Amino acid sequence: MTAAESSAAAPAPSDFIRDIVAAHVAEKRYAKIVTRFPPEPNGYLHIGHAKSICLNFGIARENAGRCNLRFDDTNPVKEDIEFVDSITTDVRWLIAGWADEVLGVKAKGTTPALVPALGRPDYFQPPATPGSGIETEAFFASDYFTALYDCAVELIQRGKAYVCDLSAEDTESFRGSPELPGRDSPFRNRSAAENLDLFRRMKAGEFPNGARSLRAKIDMAAPNLWLRDPLLYRIRHVPHHHAGAAWCLYPLYDYAHCLSDYFEGITHSICTLEFVDHRPLYDWLLGSLDLPRALPHQYEFAKLTLGYTLVSKRKLLRLVQENKVAGWDDPRMPTLAGLRRRGIPAHAIRQFVANLGVTKHDSLTDVAVFEHTIREALNHSSERRLAVLKPIKIVLTNLAPGEVLVCQATNNPQSESPTTRAVELTREVFIESDDFAEVPPPKYFRLKPGGEVRLKYACIIKLDEIVKDSAGAITELRCTADLTTRSGQPNCDRKVKGTIHWVSAEQAIDAEVRLYDRLFTVPEPGASEDFLSLVNPHSLETVQAKLEPSLAASAAPTCYQFERLGYFTPDTKESAPARLVFNRTITLRDAWAK
C-alpha cells in the first residue's frame, strides 16, 4: 500500500457530527459507538452514498465502534434482490482495507430475540461475532417485521396508534397544509380493542390494498406536518424480496427506521437534511414505547451535490431505463459500480469525501475537486505505458527495415525506486496525430515541418517530408532520427522543446479505447426534470488505438497512465487478451489546452 492509499496516515477528519460523537465518547455515554448505513435496495449506490458510507464507517472506525449495513427494505414494490447484491458488493469495495473490520453484519437468517430487560420486553438484534465461522449477511429491516408488529400492538394498547379507514385522498385532505391545521380522522378515537382487532385482521389479509392504515395518534394541528398522525403501516398484497410472502402489511420508513436503529443498538443515526423534520417523530415513536435500553438519536448532514453529475437514484434509474447509458455500471455513471469500472480506486473516493467536510448547508461541489483527487491517487500508483490513440505513421529514414533499438522506459517516476522496461524503436512508428501540425499555432512545441521533437525514452527526430496521397491526405511523415541523442549517448542531454509518445508500428498491439467525458452538459443536471435532454452527446468516443506490446497481458483493476494522455484501465466486462478494451479513467491535466 502506498502512502496515498494509506488512510491511516491521514489525520482523522473533524466535523460537527464527529464533535458530537467525541463529546459522547468523552462522557462515556455509550459502551460502544454504533452507526449504520441504511440503503433501500431500489437502485445502485452512487457517489452521494459514498459520503454517507465514509461518514458512518469512518466514525465507527475512529471510535473502535461498529457500523451496520442494513437494508431499509420496507417497500417491496420498489425493491429487488439485484440491488441488495450490488449494494453489498459496492459497500465492501468502498471500505475494503480501510474500515472492513467495523462492518456490522449478523448471523444469516436471524431476527431480533424477545428478551426481558429491566423488567420490560425488549428486542435486540445482535451482530455476528467475527471469526466464529457462521454464515453472515447484512441486517434487514424486513427481519424486524414481527418485532415491529409487536411494537405497533403495544402502541395501540397505549392509545398511541389507531387504525384509520380514510382513503389515501381523504388522508391527504384531512392533513391540511403547511399554513392550515389538519382535521382529526373520524376513526381517531376507536377503542384499543377495536384497533387491535382491526390491526390483526389487516395483518391476516382481510382487507384490500389501501383500505385501512395504522396511524400514530399525535396532533393533527401540529405545525410540523410529520406529526399530524403519520401513517405507520399500509396494506400491500405483494411478496417481499427478503421476507417472502408472509406479510401483506408493511411498515413505513418513519416507523421502521427508528425501531430498527433501536433493535440494533445504534447510538448515532446519521441521515441527510431532508429528515430534520422527521426527527421529532423519530423521538416520539421511541419515547412512546417505554423501551428499556438507551435510545438512538438522529443527526443530519447535507448530502453531496457534484457538478455535472446526477446524484439521485430515481433519475439514475431513468437514465438506465431509457438507454441513455449502457446500464447502472456504465463507466459514465456516478454509481460506485460505474466509477469502479471506470478505474477510479476506492481510496480516491474516500479521500475525496474526506476533503469535502460535513456541514448542514447545501452546496455544489466542483467536479474539479473530484478529478484532482483521482489524478493525485492514480499519479502515485499507476505505471506508465506508451499508447497512441489516434495514430499517424512516421518513417525514420535512417533506420533500416527490421532494425531494432532497445530503449529503457521508466515504469513509474513517482515511486521511490523506479523500475524500467524495454520499449523498442523501429523504422516505422506511430505518433499521436495531435502531436503533429502542418501549420502549427504559436508556441506549438511538437512536430512541425522542419522541426524537431524527442520521442520519449528514444531520441530526437527531425521532420523532413510530409507524404500525402492523391486526395491530399497525409499518409506518413518521413523523419531523421538523431541517434546520438539516445540515452547514454553523447548528445543525450540535448534539449528540444517537445517530447512526444510513440509506439513501434511493427510491434504495436491493437485495442479499443473508450474516451469518456462528463455525462451532462450543464453544472446542475439534477435541477431540471428535463435532465435526459442534457446528456452530453460526446460523453463517449471510441477509438482504435495502438499500444506498446507490454500491455497485451493487462487486466482490470490495474490502472495505467498512458503517457501524456491520461489514466486508462481494462474494462472489467469486455476486455480480453484477444480483444483489449480500455476505459479512459481521466485525462491528465492539460495546461496547454487552456
Added chain:
RNA sequence: UGCCUGAUGGUGUAAAGGUAGCACAGGUGACUUUGACUCACCUAGUCAUGGUUCGAAUCCAUGUCGGGCAGCCA
C-alpha cells in the same frame, strides 16, 4: 400567512470572543526526456444593519436571501 434549517474568496471548507487559514479552480514564473508531477509567488471572502465588548465570522436583535416539509416513497 405555518414549521424546520442554513449563509465565510469563483467552489468546498476551517477558525468554540483575540493575526480570517487550508484545498480546489484561476494567474505568473521555475523545473521537466509526460505542456504531467513538483516547487515558488499572486489573485480573491465573513449576507445586511444595528447592538454588547478593549476586541465579533463567532454573542444578541432586526432584516435579506437560500434550502427542506403537505407519499399509504426512503
